[in-house]
Amino acid sequence: MPPRIRLRIARQECLPPLRSESLRSSQCSYATAAAAAAAAATTPAPSISQMTSPIYPTSRHSSAQPPSHRPPEFRRSQLLRSYVSLLQSTPLILIFQHNNLKAVEWTAIRRELALAMRKLDQSMMADGRESGAVGTGVKLQIIQTKIFEPALRIAEFYKPPPRSSPRALRNMTIPSEKEDPTLTHALSESAYNAVLKKKGRHPLTPLLTGSLALLTLPTVSPQYLKAALQILAPEKPGFPAPTRKANPGYWDPAVQDGLKKLMLLGARVEGKVFDMDGTRWVGGIDGGMEGLRAQLVYMLQGFGAGITGALESASRSLYFTMESRRHMLEGEGKPIDAGGDAPKRE
Known part of the structure; x- marks a missing residue:
């Protein structure tokens, strides 16, 4: 049989915990009230602009991944975004057509181009005519023509409308998140509809066929353009190639074989289209x-x-x-x- 416990002893053992719990609950309630009073006393009142400004509508999507017309998880969509950003931020772009260049030939051509840009940077900085090293931003890259063409249309023809007021957006009925007028990125529904009927209307569209490569320069500098043309598309007398004595690496078989498969088509300078003669005219400015x-x-x-x-x-x-x-x-x-x-x- 279990041992018998007297009621007095059980009551005495149960009383202290009840008193401590009640004391703790009273202390917690007092601390909560004190914290609330302190917060109310230290929180500043809202400003007049905050009280008079309308409340923005609640976003239904993440700011890092807004809805888009093109699926953002595909590589083609990300290439389109990168091409649009490149066209909007690069003032000078040269378009070349390449014909089955090997990896060794691309590496050799990029090496000679970087060497020429580095030498020009040093000479320009020695003369004090340039504030920074422009040659480090000169890049030669291969593009996908079918994706670059719509990116060019978006960069040229798509002008996002001004942002509507929050009150107008609050009263507007939006059928779906993709048709939200506040979405104006390159993959949005509005960008797709704006350039859908502009296909084939850009002056560079006839050149965007076959395998293409872009030479991008961060600034419109005739000196750097001339140095790049002397490497990639030399032509006498205005753009002679480096001599064997000055640059023996330029005459390597890999470089010469690659340059034979590379042809200059045109350029885009500050949003204007130039042909081969116009491009060389820009590079030949004294x-x-x-x-x-x-x-x-x-x-x-x-x-x-x-x-x-x-x-x-x-x-x-x-x-x-x-x-x-x-x-x-x-x-x-x-x-x-x-x-x-x-x-x-x-």
């Missing part, structure tokens, strides 16, 4: 951008001098005519009336 600015200043000064001469020519000719007439009358010895007319002969 003195680079500084020389172009000097030519522009000289041209404007010439226009100003011409306009000034044209305006002064009429008054100058009238002055010379009147002076010659006065000298002629003084030479004949005939006085002039107050009205300016000579006396008539009888």
Whole structure:
């Protein structure tokens, strides 16, 4: 049989825990009330702009992955985004057509291009004409033509509309998240619909066939463009290739075999399309951008001098005519009336 426990002992053992629990609960409630009072006392009141501004609608999707028309998990979608970003951020792009270049040939061509850019960086920094190393940002990459063409249309023709006010968005009925007007990224529904009817209308569209490669330059610099053309598309007399003595690595068989399969098609400079001759004209500007600015200043000064001469020519000719007439009358010895007319002969 189990041992018997007296009721008094059981009551005495049960009383202390009840008192401690009640004491703890009272202490916790007091601490909670004190914390709430302190928070209410230290929390500042909202500003007038916060009270008067409307409440933005709650987003139904993550900001890191908004809904898109094209599935973002595919590689083609990410390539489209990267091409759009490249077109929007790069002011100078050269388009080349390549024909089955080997990996060894690509490596050799990129090596010689990087070497030429590095030498130009050093010479430009020694002369103090450039603030930073532009040659490190020059890249030669292969693209997928079928993805680059819609990316070009998005970069050129898609202009996101201004953001609507939160009150207008609150009253607007949106059928699906993909049709949300606030989504204006490259993979959005609005970007797809905006450039759907623009297919084939860009001037570069006829060139976007076959295997293509892009040479991207971070700035519009005729010096760097000329150095790149001397490596990738040399042409005498304006863009001669490096000599064997100056750069023996350029004449390696891998480099020369690769350059034979590489052909310049055109360029995109500050959103403008240039053909081969126009691209070489940009690279052949004497003195680079500084020389172009000097030519522009000289041209404007010439226009100003011409306009000034044209305006002064009429008054100058009238002055010379009147002076010659006065000298002629003084030479004949005939006085002039107050009205300016000579006396008539009888």
